[in-house]
Amino acid sequence: MSDSNIGGEASILEERRRKLEELREQNIAFVNNFTPANKAQELHDSYGHLNKEELEDKKITNLSVAGRIVLKRVMGNASFVTIRDGSGDIQAYISKNNIDPDLYKNFKSWDLGDIIGIDGNLFKTKTEELTVEANSIVLITKSLRPMPEKHKGLADIEIKYRQRYLDLMSSPDSKEIFVKRSQIVSSIRASMIEDGFLEVETPMMHSIPGGAVAKPFITQHNALDRELFLRIAPELHLKRLLVGGFEKVFEINRSFRNEGLSTRHNPEFTMLEFYAAFATFDGTIDFTKNIIQSASAAIGNNDEIQWDDDKIDLSNFSIKTLNNLVLEHNPELSIDDLTNLEMLTSYLKSLKVPFKESWGPGKILLEIFEKTVENKLIQPTFVTEYPVEVSPLSRRNNENPAIADRFELFIGGKEIANGFCELNDPDDQAERFKDQAKAKADGDDEAMGFDEDYIIALEHGMPPAVGVGIGIDRLVMMLTNQSSIRDVILFPQLKS
Numbered sequence: 001m002s003d004s005n006i007g008g009e010a011s012i013l014e015e016r017r018r019k020l021e022e023l024r025e026q027n028i029a030f031v032n033n034f035t036p037a038n039k040a041q042e043l044h045d046s047y048g049h050l051n052k053e054e055l056e057d058k059k060i061t062n063l064s065v066a067g068r069i070v071l072k073r074v075m076g077n078a079s080f081v082t083i084r085d086g087s088g089d090i091q092a093y094i095s096k097n098n099i100d101p102d103l104y105k106n107f108k109s110w111d112l113g114d115i116i117g118i119d120g121n122l123f124k125t126k127t128e129e130l131t132v133e134a135n136s137i138v139l140i141t142k143s144l145r146p147m148p149e150k151h152k153g154l155a156d157i158e159i160k161y162r163q164r165y166l167d168l169m170s171s172p173d174s175k176e177i178f179v180k181r182s183q184i185v186s187s188i189r190a191s192m193i194e195d196g197f198l199e200v201e202t203p204m205m206h207s208i209p210g211g212a213v214a215k216p217f218i219t220q221h222n223a224l225d226r227e228l229f230l231r232i233a234p235e236l237h238l239k240r241l242l243v244g245g246f247e248k249v250f251e252i253n254r255s256f257r258n259e260g261l262s263t264r265h266n267p268e269f270t271m272l273e274f275y276a277a278f279a280t281f282d283g284t285i286d287f288t289k290n291i292i293q294s295a296s297a298a299i300g301n302n303d304e305i306q307w308d309d310d311k312i313d314l315s316n317f318s319i320k321t322l323n324n325l326v327l328e329h330n331p332e333l334s335i336d337d338l339t340n341l342e343m344l345t346s347y348l349k350s351l352k353v354p355f356k357e358s359w360g361p362g363k364i365l366l367e368i369f370e371k372t373v374e375n376k377l378i379q380p381t382f383v384t385e386y387p388v389e390v391s392p393l394s395r396r397n398n399e400n401p402a403i404a405d406r407f408e409l410f411i412g413g414k415e416i417a418n419g420f421c422e423l424n425d426p427d428d429q430a431e432r433f434k435d436q437a438k439a440k441a442d443g444d445d446e447a448m449g450f451d452e453d454y455i456i457a458l459e460h461g462m463p464p465a466v467g468v469g470i471g472i473d474r475l476v477m478m479l480t481n482q483s484s485i486r487d488v489i490l491f492p493q494l495k496s
Contacts, residue, residue, distance in 0.1 A: 012146050020142045031140045034117035036066040043122065044130060052124040060122035063132055065090055066140060068169065069114050070147070079108070080131075083116060088172070092118050092132045093125075099137060106139075113143030113169075161486050161494055174487075180299040181476045181488060185252060187298035188272055188472075191291045197248040197274055202237035204230060204254065208449040211235035213392065213436075215445040216259040217267070230256035235393065236454050238275050239422060242465055243457045250274035252472070262415060263484040266492050267439035270472040274314060277463040281405050281421055284466040285382055288409065288417055289317045291378075291470065296479050301491065307412045307478050310378050317380040319407075322369055325383060329373045338365055339402075358442055362387025362402075377410035386420075392432045392448060394420035395464075412478055419468035426458035 023029035038172070043063070067083035067090070077096040082089050096104040098120075110116065119136040123183050148170040160167045160174075167174045176410055207226070209216040211233030234253050241249050252272050272291075276284065296305065296314055303315040323338055330347075337343040344364040348355050351371050355364065365387060377383070377439055386406040388396055394404035406420035423429050433455070439447035476488040486492040 009146065016142065016144045019109065019111075020144065023139070023142060029142065029385050031117075031138055034064075034066060034138055034140055036085070036117060037064045039087040040065060040067065040083075040085050040090035043090060043132075044088065047122060048130055050124075052126075052128060055122060055124050055130075058122075062119070063122055064117065064119045065092070065132060066117040067115065068147075069112050069116060072110075072112060075326055077104075081116075082171075083118070084172075090132060091125075091129055092120070093123075094134045094137060095119075098133065098135050103137065107137060110139055110387065110469050111143060111146075113140060113145070113147045115141035115143070158494070161492055164490055170247075177476075177480050177488060178490060179483065180480050184295045184476055184479060187460060187474065188291055189252065191294050192250045192272075192274060194285070197250045197276070198246055200238070200241060200246075200249050200251055201367065202231075202234045202251060202253070204256075205461050206231055206394070208451045210448045210451050210454070211237075211393075212255075212257075213390075213446050213448065215259060217256050217258045232257055233271070233469065234273050235469070236451060237477060238273060239462060239465070239467070240274055240454065240457050242277050242422075243460055243462045247277040247463070248275070248293075253324070261493060261495065263486070266473065266485050266489055268493065269485075269489075271473060272466065272470040275422070275465050275467040277465045279466040281407075281466060285317075285319065285407060286421055286470060288468055288470070289380070292416070292475065300401050302478060305479065306481050308481070308483055310412055312411060312478070313379060315383060316318075317409075319382045319384060322365070322383050323385060325377075326365065326372045329376060331370065331374065342396040344368070356444075358439070360389050361460040362389030366390045374410060374415070375413035378412055380409065380411045382407045382409050391420060391421055392436055393429075395423045395425075396428070414474055414478075415471070416474055416478065417470040419466060419467055422465045422467050423461070424458060424462040424464060426455050429458055430455050 014408045020029060045319065047058070047060060050058065065083065066243065067085035069081050070084045070089065071082035073080045079094045080091060081094065082091050094107060117138045117140050118132055118134045120132045120134040123131055123133055125131055125262045148166055151477050168178075189199070205219070205228045207228060209229040209232055211231070212235065216232050217230040219228050219230065231253070234251050234256055238249055238251060250272065252270065254268060255271055256268050259267060261267070293314055302316075303313060305312050305314060323335070326338065327333060327335065333347060337347070339361055341361045341364070344361050345355070348364050348367055351368065353367055353371050355367065383405045384407045385397070386394070386396065386408070388402060390405035391406050394406045397403045397405050402421055408415055409417035423432070433448065433450040436448040440449065473485050473488055476482070477485060480488065482488050
């Protein structure tokens with residue numbers, strides 16, 4: 001911000017504080033006894049279709065609205081203002097002939113950003129704009145700081161994210177994104193409950209990091225004098241509930257991963273995780289697809305949506321194996337190469353991807369997939385047959401124990417969901433935990449710990465089940481056509 005802008009804002013602040021002090025002296029600052037009976041959008045929906053004469057015949061009187069002044073035109077003895085409430089904008093006509101002249105004189109000094117209340121009647125202007133004709137007005141909240149300029153908006157993207165209230169105040173489009181986010185989450189919740197799932201809550205502080213391969217945030221519990229970890233994923237607690245006898249559970253949860261910031265990553269994010277005992281792999285793929293299609297329809301989308309430069313057809317989901325996709329996009333490789341550690345290592349080096357000597361063929365194959373295939377999966381694609389090596393909580397496939405009964409859903413080149421048949425063999429799970437613990441001891445910050453209590457739970461017997469995690473933030477990005485995760489999180493993490 002330039003020095004002139006700083007000086008200008010300081011002058012505005014000083015002037016508005018003077019006005020506030022006058023209100024304080026009259027004991028009318030920060031009024032708290034005005035309750036509007038009507039919303040702007042409700043009035044538009046109910047009466048916007050009527051013409052001027054039809055509305056006059058209706059005689060819509062005794063309305064009350066409240067909102068922030070976003071536009072003001074003072075014209076001598078009469079003025080127009082546009083106020084914005086939680087639903088939208090409505091114009092008001094304020095005349096010296098209809099309200100107390102002294103009040104009208106005071107009104108002329110009210111500022112953009114002030115929150116006011118209006119009682120009056122409804123009419124349409126000569127230009128057919130729906131308008132409230134005021135017979136009473138009140139200044140409810142004095143705004144001390146100026147709103148962002150109407151036509152420039154928030155040019156500074158940093159301010160947009162750091163002071164989200166200014167973004168929401170000045171940009172109906174931004175506000176609409178978060179309204180749609182709420183509708184998407186409501187649709188997801190409705191889909192789960194309709195299918196018989198029970199919504200539950202699990203801890204956000206864990207004694208052992210687990211449920212996903214990611215670096216955790218670490219905190220300290222002073223009273224217990226022990227280290228705790230912010231939840232990476234709720235998976236292991238949700239599966240304990242399957243052991244306990246719940247057969248269908250879900251949680252719309254906040255999870256935390258100590259990773260970098262990007263247009264696709266925020267260290268605090270929202271996920272849907274659900275687990276269904278006795279469910280089938282193919283049936284869960286269909287259910288996941290239906291959740292996404294229903295959420296899209298809930299915000300008024302058609303089957304074909306736009307996400308950045310891509311047109312995506314949400315009526316058509318394909319299923320492809322990881323091996324076949326790697327071969328399709330890397331013609332230099334053969335099917336035999338995909339299990340050859342030496343060949344895979346050499347090929348990964350040629351792609352200039354950093355790697356660790358401790359990685360096995362499954363991990364290297366996944367790195368090749370992420371480097372050469374993932375961003376090309378534009379249309380909805382369920383990728384199946386992941387290596388067990390990179391699926392520490394997934395059940396092995398009966399026919400091929402080297403792969404897991406697992407899928408990931410990619411749309412627009414981004415991972416949207418991850419699901420698999422759950423590993424319920426306690427001995428197999430214990431061995432995989434040991435592998436994770438070894439990787440952690442060897443310096444892998446993202447490896448899981450050994451959760452002995454979870455092994456004990458599995459030893460009591462967990463029914464066969466399928467579990468899925470869906471990234472809500474990325475799903476909202478896709479369904480509302482946003483390029484950055486910061487545009488769908490109200491208060492994203494930012495660099496200092």
